[in-house]
Amino acid sequence: MGRRWRDGRGELVVQGEGGGPSVAVPLEIATSYRARTKGLLGRDCVDGAILLSPANSVHTFRMRIPIDVAYLDRGLRVIAVRTMRPGRLGMPRLRARHVLESGAGAMSEWGVRKGARVEVVVPA
Secondary structure (H helix, E strand, O other): OOOOOOOEEEEEEEOOHHHOOOEEEEEEEEOOHHHHHHOOOOOOOOOOEEEEOOOOOOEOOOOOOOEEEEEEOOOOEEEEEEEEOOOOEOOOOOOOOEEEEEEOOHHHHHOOOOOOEEEEEOOO
16 A cells, blocks of 8 residues: 655545545645655745655754644554644654644644544645
8 A cells, every 4th residue: 555645735635524524635745855854844834734755753843833743654544643832853653654744723623633534635
């Protein structure tokens, strides 16, 4: 089930709980070393979310805003969600293969929580 994305844009689709409606969120995809390293550094806000892949941990050094971080396994199921203030180092998650980042508070609005499944849609 290996996923091969490229740096660019797409859409994050969060599956609704119990058959509820899905939520679609603008997504930035960062797969190159350079894009993953930059991530959200230096930004004052986030439009949607950013996917770092491959990744199993993040830090918020030199960040200006608190962020939500969701760790995803290889099947794009959420392992854990944390809110991190600037200047923090997140612990690596052993089963994590991808990390989603967004502005603090956004993930709970979208329904991104432990056990939820997400989908990454990229334009053809």
